[in-house]
Amino acid sequence: MTLSEGPATVPLLSVRGLTKLFGSFAACNAIDLDIAPGEIHALLGENGAGKSTLVKMLFGVLQPSAGQILWQDAPVTIASPGEARRLGVGMVFQHFSLFEALTVAENIALSLDPKISLARISEEAASLSKAYGLPLDPQAHVADLSVGERQRIEIVRALLQNPKLIILDEPTSVLTPQEADRLFETLFKLKAEGRSVLYISHRLEEVRRICDRATVLRHGKVTGACDPSQETPASLARMMVGSDVAEVHRDNTAALGDIRIEVSNLSVPARTPFAVSLKNIAMKVRAGEVLAIAGVAGNGQGELFDALSGEYPVAEDEAIRIRGKAVGRTGINGRRLLGAGFVPEDRHGHAAVSAMALSDNLLLARSQSDKKAFLSGGAFSVIRFDAIRSATRRICEAMDVRKSGEDPQAGSLSGGNLQKFIVGRELDRQPSVLVVNQPTWGVDAGAASRIRQALIDLARSGSAVVVISQDLDEIFEVATNIAVISEGRLSEAYPAGMLTLERIGLLMGGIHESHSIPETAHAH
Amino acid sequence: MFEAILLTVITASTPLVLAALGELVTERSGVLNLGVEGMMIMGAACAFVAAQLTGSPYIGILAGILGGGIFSLLFGFLTLTLVANQVATGLALTILGLGLSGQIGEAFVGQPGIKLQPIVFPLLSDIPFFGRVLFRQDLIFYVSIALVVGINWFLFRSRTGLKLRAIGDSHASAHALGINVIRTRYLAVMFGGACAGLAGAQLSLVYTPQWVENMSAGRGWIALALVVFASWRPWRILAGGYLFGAVGIGQLHAQIVAQNLGIVIPSQFLSALPYAATIVVLIIISHNRRTTLINTPASLGKPFVPDR
Numbered sequence: 001m002t003l004s005e006g007p008a009t010v011p012l013l014s015v016r017g018l019t020k021l022f023g024s025f026a027a028c029n030a031i032d033l034d035i036a037p038g039e040i041h042a043l044l045g046e047n048g049a050g051k052s053t054l055v056k057m058l059f060g061v062l063q064p065s066a067g068q069i070l071w072q073d074a075p076v077t078i079a080s081p082g083e084a085r086r087l088g089v090g091m092v093f094q095h096f097s098l099f100e101a102l103t104v105a106e107n108i109a110l111s112l113d114p115k116i117s118l119a120r121i122s123e124e125a126a127s128l129s130k131a132y133g134l135p136l137d138p139q140a141h142v143a144d145l146s147v148g149e150r151q152r153i154e155i156v157r158a159l160l161q162n163p164k165l166i167i168l169d170e171p172t173s174v175l176t177p178q179e180a181d182r183l184f185e186t187l188f189k190l191k192a193e194g195r196s197v198l199y200i201s202h203r204l205e206e207v208r209r210i211c212d213r214a215t216v217l218r219h220g221k222v223t224g225a226c227d228p229s230q231e232t233p234a235s236l237a238r239m240m241v242g243s244d245v246a247e248v249h250r251d252n253t254a255a256l257g258d259i260r261i262e263v264s265n266l267s268v269p270a271r272t273p274f275a276v277s278l279k280n281i282a283m284k285v286r287a288g289e290v291l292a293i294a295g296v297a298g299n300g301q302g303e304l305f306d307a308l309s310g311e312y313p314v315a316e317d318e319a320i321r322i323r324g325k326a327v328g329r330t331g332i333n334g335r336r337l338l339g340a341g342f343v344p345e346d347r348h349g350h351a352a353v354s355a356m357a358l359s360d361n362l363l364l365a366r367s368q369s370d371k372k373a374f375l376s377g378g379a380f381s382v383i384r385f386d387a388i389r390s391a392t393r394r395i396c397e398a399m400d401v402r403k404s405g406e407d408p409q410a411g412s413l414s415g416g417n418l419q420k421f422i423v424g425r426e427l428d429r430q431p432s433v434l435v436v437n438q439p440t441w442g443v444d445a446g447a448a449s450r451i452r453q454a455l456i457d458l459a460r461s462g463s464a465v466v467v468i469s470q471d472l473d474e475i476f477e478v479a480t481n482i483a484v485i486s487e488g489r490l491s492e493a494y495p496a497g498m499l500t501l502e503r504i505g506l507l508m509g510g511i512h513e514s515h516s517i518p519e520t521a522h523a524h
Numbered sequence: 525m526f527e528a529i530l531l532t533v534i535t536a537s538t539p540l541v542l543a544a545l546g547e548l549v550t551e552r553s554g555v556l557n558l559g560v561e562g563m564m565i566m567g568a569a570c571a572f573v574a575a576q577l578t579g580s581p582y583i584g585i586l587a588g589i590l591g592g593g594i595f596s597l598l599f600g601f602l603t604l605t606l607v608a609n610q611v612a613t614g615l616a617l618t619i620l621g622l623g624l625s626g627q628i629g630e631a632f633v634g635q636p637g638i639k640l641q642p643i644v645f646p647l648l649s650d651i652p653f654f655g656r657v658l659f660r661q662d663l664i665f666y667v668s669i670a671l672v673v674g675i676n677w678f679l680f681r682s683r684t685g686l687k688l689r690a691i692g693d694s695h696a697s698a699h700a701l702g703i704n705v706i707r708t709r710y711l712a713v714m715f716g717g718a719c720a721g722l723a724g725a726q727l728s729l730v731y732t733p734q735w736v737e738n739m740s741a742g743r744g745w746i747a748l749a750l751v752v753f754a755s756w757r758p759w760r761i762l763a764g765g766y767l768f769g770a771v772g773i774g775q776l777h778a779q780i781v782a783q784n785l786g787i788v789i790p791s792q793f794l795s796a797l798p799y800a801a802t803i804v805v806l807i808i809i810s811h812n813r814r815t816t817l818i819n820t821p822a823s824l825g826k827p828f829v830p831d832r
Contacts, residue, residue, distance in 0.1 A: 061700055082702035097697035099690050101818045110690050111701050114683040141818060272817075 010073050012037045012165055012196050013058070013089075018067035020053050027053040029220040030067065035165065040187060040197040042207040042228060045217035046240055046444050048414070051200050054217070055167050058198075059091045060084040085111070090158030090166045098142050098150055105138040108157045121160075129156050132186045147298050148179045155186065166190060167198045172206060173470070176296050177505035184210050202240065204233040218242055241445050248452045248477045256480075257287030260433045260464030261308070262321040266328075268307055268314055276300035276488045278307060283483060283490060285464040287432070290455060291493055292479035293468045296508050300488035301468045302345060305437040308466065309342035310335045322433055336369040341431030343423055345438045345468075347415060351422045354411030358403070359385070359392040361410050362425055369429065391428065399424035400450060416447030423451050427458060434458060435466045440474060452478050472501060484508055529773065530657055534665060535731055537769025539564070539723035541668045543747035544754070544761045545675055546719025551751055552679060553712035554692040556825035558614025559599055561744025562621020563717045567592035567724025569625035572735045575728075576632055581640040585664065585725045592721015593714050595621060600713040604706050607827045622738060629735040637733030640664065664726045669762075671719070676758040688712060692821030695828040705828050720744065749802040755809055755819045764805075771797050 015033040019026060028050040035041045045051045056062040058069065060078035069076055071087050078084045084091070098107055105122040112121060122138035129136040134152040142150060151171060158166055168187075172180040187197055187210060201207050207214055208228045216224035216239040224239040266281040278300055285291045295301055306312040307320065310332040314320065317328040322338050332342065348354045352361045363374055363383060374388050375381045392407060399420040403413055410418055419440065426434060439455065440448035455478050459465045468485075469475050475482060481493040484507035491507050543560050550557050557563075570591030575584030599617050602608040643666070645659040679685040688708060691698040695705045727739055746768055754760030775794035782789050809816060 060702070080702045081700060085702070093700065097694075097700040099693040099697060101693045101820075101822065102686070102690060106686055106690075109683065110686060110698075110703070143814075143818065 010037075011035055011070075012072060014070040014073070015054075015058070016068045016070065018054065018057060018069065019065050020050075020057060020062060021065040026220050028057070028064075031217070031220075031222055033215050033222070035196050035198060036213075037164070037196055038191055038194045039212040040191055040199055040210055042211035042214035043198060043200045043217065044202065044204075044207060044214050044236065044240055046202060048444070049217040049240070050220035051217055052169060053220075055091070055169060055198065055200060058084070059089060059167060085161050085163070088162075088164035090161055090163030092151065092154040092158055092166065092168045092171060098153060100141070100143040102142060103138065104136055104140050104142065104145075104153055107142060107153055108138075108160060111157055112160060124160060125156050128159055132156075132159065132189060133182060134186065147296060148175055151175070151183075155183075159190075163195065165196045165198060167200070169200045170202070171199075172201065172203060176508040177472075177501055178509055179296075180206065204228075204236045207236070208233065216240055237445065246446070246449045246453075248449050248456065250456050250478070256289050257462060259284050259286050260323055261285040261435075261466065262324075263308070264319060265316070266307060266314060266319040268303060268312075270303075271312070276303055278303050279488045281307075281488075281490045283493060285433075285466055287462050287464050288459055289480045290459045290465045290467060290478050292475040292482050292496070293466065293485050293490070294472060294475050294482060294504055294508065295468075295470065295485035297470055299486050299508075301437060301470075301485060303488065304485060304490070305342075305344060305435065305468055308435045309340075309344070311342075311344070333368040336366075338433075339431055340433040340435070341426035341429055343426055343434070343436040343439065345441065347418050347422060348411065352410040352418060355409060357407045357409055358396070358413075358421060359388045359407050361421075362392050362395070363388050365425055366429065395421060395424040395428050398428065399454065414444075416443040419443050420447050420451060423454060427454055430461075431458075431463060433464050433466075435468075437468045438470065439467060440469075440471065448474070472504060475504075527653065527657060529777065533766065533770045533773045534657070534661065536773050537766045538665050538668050539726045539731065539743055540747050540750060540768055541762055541765035542664070542671070542723035542726065543720045543744060544750040544765060545668070545671050545758060546716035546723075547747055547751045548754070548756055548758060548761060549675060549679075549688070549719075550712045550716035551824055552692045552756060552821055553688050553709050554695055554821050554823040554826065554828075555603065555709050555713055556610045556614065557596065557599055557603075557617070557713060557716055558611060558748065559596070559617025559621065559744075560716075560720050560747050561740055561742065562618035563592040563595050563720035564621075564724040564727070564744045564747075565625040565738070565740040566595045566621045566628075567721025568728040568739055569628040569724070569735065570721070571725035572637060572728035573628060573632055575638050576635060579638065581638050581729050582663075584638070584729050585640070585722065588721045588725025588728075589718045590721065592724060593718035596713050596717020596720070597710075599717070600710045603827070604709050604713070607829055610825050610827070618744065626737045629737065632735045633737070635734065637728065637735065639733040640729040662730055664722065664730060667722070672758050672762045679758070689821075692823060695823045695826070699828070699830055705830070709828075720747075723747070746799075749799060753802045753805050755816060756821065757819065767801070771801065 011034040013035045015031055018028055018031045020028040031054060043051050043054070053062065057064045058078065060080045060083050069078060076087065078087065105118055105125060108125050109118055109121050125136060125138050129152065134156060136149065136152050136156060142153070171183060175183060190197060199211055208231065211228050214226055214228040215222055218240060228236065263281055263283045266278060268278040270277040276299060281304065283291065293301070307314050310327065310330055313331055314328045317326045319328045321327065322335055322340050325338060327335050327338065344350045353364065367374060374384055376384050389407060396403065401417050401421045401424065403417060413421065423436065423439060436455065439451050452474060455465055455467060467478055476496060479496040482496050482499050482504065483493040484491045484504055486508055543564055547557065547560055567588035571584040571588030574587030575581045599613055602613045603610045640662045642660045642662050649655045649659040679689060687703050691703060691705050691708055699705050724740060728735060732739065750761060750764050750768060753764045775797060779789060779791060779794060
């Protein structure tokens with residue numbers, strides 16, 4: 001595969017004053033960007049900074065409101081993804097654009113010339129995936145594949161079109177460190193072939209490691225262009241966030257108390273064909289402890305949370321004990337009455353009703369556990385609006401929730417602020433047990449550090465906290481002990497100081513060592 | 525006797541198979557059109573009127589196809605362009621179709637119709653039993669069988685069919701790949717309408733060659749149930765359509781037999797049998813949830829608005 005290149009000084013792709021308006025809101029505001037041939041160019045920014053909007057315009061999914069795109073110095077209009085592909089732009093989406101009901105080969109065929117037969121596509125995909133070290137079975141149904149494998153399909157699909165520029169949108173957020181390393185090798189191979197890569201990420205370390213240049217976005221504007229290897233993570237973070245991010249403080253001296261959550265022999269069959277079954281899970285969490293559960297998305301985190309929270313009670317009553325009481329068959333309210341609090345993963349629709357006010361959302365979650373405070377009139381259960389409003393105010397103050405108006409709809413808050421409210425709603429009860437799933441997923445750095453600090457503080461005040469997270473940085477920040485979930489199996493818990501990123505990666509990949517870990521291994 | 529019953533079963537089953545095949549293609553593209561009954565009765569009315577006016581049942585067939593197809597375009601415009609709720613629009617389409625067809629056919633009530641004559645295959649039709657049953661049928665029957673084969677090939681062998689299934693599975697992903705979701709859905713909706721129209725033409729030109737208001741008599745609803753029953757697979761539509769047709773004919777005979785024996789079975793109970801059968805079969809096939817999920821169009825009934 002050879003590429004015809006212009007003179008080295010001509011950028012492969014340039015963007016001048018590119019703007020995208022949604023109503024009056026500018027998701028991208030006068031963006032300038034140059035990508036040279038054969039470079040790995042990072043696009044850095046927090047969630048909502050406009051990275052995804054920008055690349056959607058480059059790939060023809062969205063049309064710019066103003067500005068110009070130049071391809072090898074010639075102005076182009078990219079009206080559709082088909083046109084982008086014809087130019088030589090390939091895209092690997094963050095939320096996979098795969099069809100679960102179709103096979104790998106069928107998925108790939110959809111973006112290729114219809115004249116090529118399925119059999120040939122299968123063959124080419126298999127050989128290409130081998131050449132780039134991305135093993136794939138063309139006949140498998142996507143529904144049966146892991147997230148890492150699904151990403152490989154996207155990459156192979158993009159590569160089959162022989163692109164000059166490959167855009168990767170947050171590719172490592174779903175990968176284990178080892179899988180990510182393999183991806184980086186593939187990217188270096190592409191670079192060596194003279195292809196350009198636009199690499200979107202908010203992970204500073206990996207950007208510093210693999211990217212030649214970086215463009216930083218904040219609130220839809222370019223706030224910096226730099227050589228990432230010359231920057232420190234702190235200086236990059238400042239460009240991304242616009243201010244220094246508060247560091248999370250933790251002291252490791254806290255004494256552990258009694259066992260608050262005890263899970264033993266917990267096995268749960270998969271509820272749907274695409275769900276993961278939990279296999280023989282055991283864990284103990286003591287008062288004062290933060291147990292962080294690491295793992296790549298889709299390895300049973302959601303199922304484990306459902307079992308722990310009682311959203312789906314389990315068959316064995318004895319399998320889960322909260323504060324010594326067997327609660328396996330108890331529902332979510334019964335467990336809350338024992339002093340437990342739960343924060344599920346999905347902010348919209350699961351942890352909160354987007355179309356209802358914050359105070360209503362507060363009442364929905366706590367109407368049973370705080371019946372006395374929020375309801376009056378005995379059996380009539382009349383809502384005490386003054387009580388829920390003042391509680392809402394209290395939570396918003398405690399967690400620094402920024403909102404418009406006194407009691408706005410949950411959906412009108414930004415992700416970070418809504419998440420702060422949802423976590424604050426549970427913290428307000430001073431739960432003696434708290435289980436949180438992905439507490440800072442898609443949340444800006446400021447809100448994330450606030451939430452993490454709150455979780456640590458809760459544990460320090462004598463509660464048992466379980467944090468299920470995909471974010472390894474977060475895990476090392478908050479955890480006293482770390483366990484890893486992989487394919488529905490939970491590893492034993494190791495003290496955070498004894499684990500390295502590499503070892504967690506091995507555990508994420510399902511490799512469990514029976515030997516004890518060497519004492520010398522230290523993480524952060 | 526058996527041969528005669530079989531022939532009536534075929535006549536009763538063909539419109540079910542046709543309408544369900546059309547709806548299958550529509551639903552595979554992710555659109556739920558509950559207006560099958562309305563499109564079918566429009567097809568029946570247009571076909572009958574055109575045949576009466578021209579004297580040719582073949583022009584009638586064409587008019588039935590066009591009637592159903594154009595009527596479905598109204599549904600397409602409302603749900604795809606104006607993004608109206610598909611369930612409500614489909615129900616409205618049925619109500620409108622029943623009323624409008626009554627208006628179209630009003631002047632033709634009671635007129636003796638023109639029956640579509642069978643096409644006899646020489647030699648093949650001389651085969652005992654099978655020949656008489658299968659090769660002395662009208663054009664619409666042959667078309668219905670050809671469509672089963674054709675649609676199965678189209679959906680699972682052709683690239684366009686793959687795109688159609690992709691849209692039904694995830695319209696957002698399909699859009700991101702550059703597939704024209706709205707245009708494909710328009711075509712799928714119109715194909716569904718044309719098939720329902722052809723099914724209607726079969727009713728007013730073959731089954732009972734005359735115009736009676738509401739003559740589709742709920743067959744559109746059975747066709748809808750049939751699509752789910754067949755878990756969106758063309759061959760299962762054929763099997764299911766004949767099963768439902770046989771139950772429908774069987775219940776008539778059963779009633780006569782029962783009456784002769786002095787047993788009273790409420791006719792409503794027997795007419796409810798196909799629906800009861802659907803529920804039973806649904807429970808059985810939903811046991812294997814993986815296959816069901818892989819066949820069920822995941823974006824069925826969800827409106828698509830490209831965000832540009």
